[in-house]
Amino acid sequence: MSVAIERIGFDVERIRADFPILAERVHGRKLVFLDSAASAQKPRAVIDAMVRTMETRYANVHRGLHWMSERCSDDYEGARDKVAAFLNAAREEIVFVRNATEAINLVAHSYGRTVLQPGDAVVVSEMEHHANLVPWQMLRDSHGIELRIAKITEAGELDFHDLERNFADGRVRLLAITHMSNVLGTYTPVERLAAFAHAYGARILLDGAQAAVHRAVDVRAIDADFYVFSGHKLYGPSGIGVLYGKRELLEAMPPFLGGGDMIRSVSYEKSSWAEPPYRFEAGTPAIIETIGLGAAIDYVNAIGFEAIAAHERSLTDHALAVLSDIDGLHVLGRAQDRGGVVAFTLDGVHAHDVATLLDKQGIAVRAGHHCAEPLTRRLGQDSTARASFGVYTTHGEIDALVSGLRRVKQVFG
Amino acid sequence: MSVAIERIGFDVERIRADFPILAERVHGRKLVFLDSAASAQKPRAVIDAMVRTMETRYANVHRGLHWMSERCSDDYEGARDKVAAFLNAAREEIVFVRNATEAINLVAHSYGRTVLQPGDAVVVSEMEHHANLVPWQMLRDSHGIELRIAKITEAGELDFHDLERNFADGRVRLLAITHMSNVLGTYTPVERLAAFAHAYGARILLDGAQAAVHRAVDVRAIDADFYVFSGHKLYGPSGIGVLYGKRELLEAMPPFLGGGDMIRSVSYEKSSWAEPPYRFEAGTPAIIETIGLGAAIDYVNAIGFEAIAAHERSLTDHALAVLSDIDGLHVLGRAQDRGGVVAFTLDGVHAHDVATLLDKQGIAVRAGHHCAEPLTRRLGQDSTARASFGVYTTHGEIDALVSGLRRVKQVFG
Amino acid sequence: MQDVASIEDLYQNLIMERARAPCHAGSLAAFDAEAEGDNPMCGDRVHVRIRRDRNRIGALSHETRGCAICISAADLMGDAVIGKSQDEIGELADAFETMIATGNTPDRPDFADLRALSGVHTYRSRHRCATLPWQALRAALGKTEHRHG
Amino acid sequence: MQDVASIEDLYQNLIMERARAPCHAGSLAAFDAEAEGDNPMCGDRVHVRIRRDRNRIGALSHETRGCAICISAADLMGDAVIGKSQDEIGELADAFETMIATGNTPDRPDFADLRALSGVHTYRSRHRCATLPWQALRAALGKTEHRHG
Ligand SMILES: Cc1ncc(COP(=O)(O)O)c(C=O)c1O
């Protein structure tokens, strides 16, 4: 594996040098940051793009006739072009929101309350993040749709038989499903799922909050109707996320939030709406953050997803191998196709104690239900510990995790 | 006036040195930035706080058990304390959103669809920004409330007689009104308005997007039920705004967006909600931006609102005096109590041409309807030019505007 | 990157003249097609009317409420298209839009005074002001095409 | 600001002992009041039952599903409150919560082994784990108060 990585020129030490925070020490130890799935660290290029905007090219966008506003609007709209290219979409199909959560809520409100009718069904899976479950529960309770939960197999993959059962009565109008589970690491077969949903006359929304960080995403090749992700997990700033929607879907959708910038014309009596994507961007947008996201996309593109995916596969394989050597450690999920996220339990030690004791050694992992409480319970747990990897993660850090866990076991001995 | 300013130690040149962008040149000229009402520039302290977060203390907030996450959560929640103190509110009453626009939409959705009943009326004024008009139009069209528009006088102040007429039938449940107009500069008498609304059993929402930048706001003294503002106008980052809501109101409101962090507990069947403010903050928040907003509040507090208000009053008085010397120039609004925003027309010259010709001279003003299209038409205009002032604006810059306008008149001569 | 620009660069004499005293302003008494273009962002509005003369434009009028750029663009458009066929006008419109987008003036004899507007290029937010009349003209032509088969 | 901390700082022997083999775990057969505390963030749950002995706590049991900090906090709480009056327990609970919030161990004789938990202070996100049992106890005491007048 490492040969393959070298071949495509992946130099993890050079990458690490791009992330200032990785030089920090925690409790006197070198920081080993294994919590990138919650939010990734930011490279110098992203920080610089934001600083440059604030220091040299900042003003409110779109309506300004002066130099600063024009330059800042160019940068902001330039980021939209970058995101469009990143997903292989058209720029009119890219709506900027705060995060993946807001993107799903936007679809639930705007598409959900107009195209979906009371009695129609929405299907999600057992392995959704709360962001792709709670908005549909809220839509169910306010709008009378039915919400169905497609099962996963014991391996932690989607159960296609159960999916078929859920679709059998022809009432499903939307399949809203993760592209990669933030607990099990499972990738879902999105092309197949899109074809499946479309064959039943349903639309598909993909929660790419995790997947978009690790793999090249081509919404046209997938034939996704909606795709969402968050900037902060993709080495970009917080406060910026993306909703992709097929042009004809966005065009037919009413606005979600009302205010400046999303209108065509306003009178006291009545307003008419701008075209997508502006129809869905009310008020002053997250200008600096959007430009930062553009820089993040440039950054990952410069490394290249082939290299990123190979690096993360190698890390994950290594982690699964060395963690399985620890007595009493159980990894959740054993999907064939999985990404750089490993959740586990340790017999006799609560996940919180694992996380705290690792932190004392400078190792940052997450513990809890990872905003997937029903899945965690479905797996028979209250909470689990989770290590997750980014472009800057090294094999040595995974070995540090293993030593750290042995130390935890000693304390609990 | 300048004596008073000196007395309280306001040194505009020292303040200007805090804003890196003010050293920029535009079209070979020194930048004269008179568009702060659209979005303000950022002081070094705000930029540094964001950079420091990304370089030394970043991780996702709230659920992390490790050092970075705890520190970052502390900083994030520390910003909430700062905002609470800034408005004289309790921290549980401070909800972080993207901008003032989202804050108003949140109230329109969550409060508007539960507490307000079809047939209830909401009153706004003729001088609202689209952000405080369009969400209520949308609520009217989806939920069957009635929307009433209270008139302004020829001076550009609220017409209390008309307001009383609007309230007369006792059906008004909410008065949603600006604290300062972004076109006329008019401050509304918010204590009086709150007492007025409450006397009729109505609630009051104040759009503080402009006012919060120029004056100390005390939501308890005002007795405001809801108060909203945007970070980017207060010298903070884009992507962060604030909703203040009285505790008992927020507690009774259902969530707006669903997802992680806003829940108490989730099962496949059903979810229960966290207490405010978390109930209204779904998904990963604008962490870096919220911390930046905290730094912006520290920054303006260090200058002090007494000094800021005095400086801006002096600038506005000066601007009104010198602009009135220009033949054919008409300032919109002549409210008694007005803030640092001056919109005007110039006979025979379209506002766009004014803005472009000023820009050629390095002077940034805005032109258009300033997201207050109905007000602009109500004033008999299609568009106006607007100069607006911040802590860094100088009397010299206003003189430059006047010379610039004389040059514009020559071209159109 | 930006030169010290003379403030008159954009507002050349020709533009100011046409803005003050447009030659094609008003409304044709008889016309074959009309269309309106508007920019809700700033309230600019152009109403174009055309009369055909066999396969060519015989006359054009515009009622423009807007800035100097928009009025002069509408008026210079009138000069340029009268006597031209629909195909020629399509080409001219493309060339004009390209000039605004790129700042390069095309090397075509029929372009004439339209070059005066090339300076709009450096003002991204003013592009719409210059192209709005052409958009309205295209719409009007679309209607005559429709009507005349 | 942070010292190089030995990993055992927080997980002292006493804490580990009580986490492994708590003395008050289980359910009293007879009790006067009970209450549950839970932390939905992590799934920690403490069920506290108390029996009164005139104005004092005669016995306490806890059923705790949670981490080592939470279990040992519940168990050491049991040691500390048995034989105390409601007022004394209120004071103790306040002192305990202050210790967790500030990291300073109080100088009071009745505090005894509760000091073992002072290290939790440096872990903001674990404060809830240590205070949850006390919260449940307060709730249980509130109920007996209610019941007994
Ligand atoms: C009075 C007023 N209200 C609301 C807004 C909307 O602010 P934002 O675009 O930050 O949501 C603005 C700013 O444009 C404003 O001036």
Ligand SMILES: Cc1ncc(COP(=O)(O)O)c(C=O)c1O
């Ligand atoms: C699979 C998945 N979906 C959605 C989300 C929500 O992302 P955000 O909090 O940025 O909205 C996350 C991240 O926590 C995630 O892992």
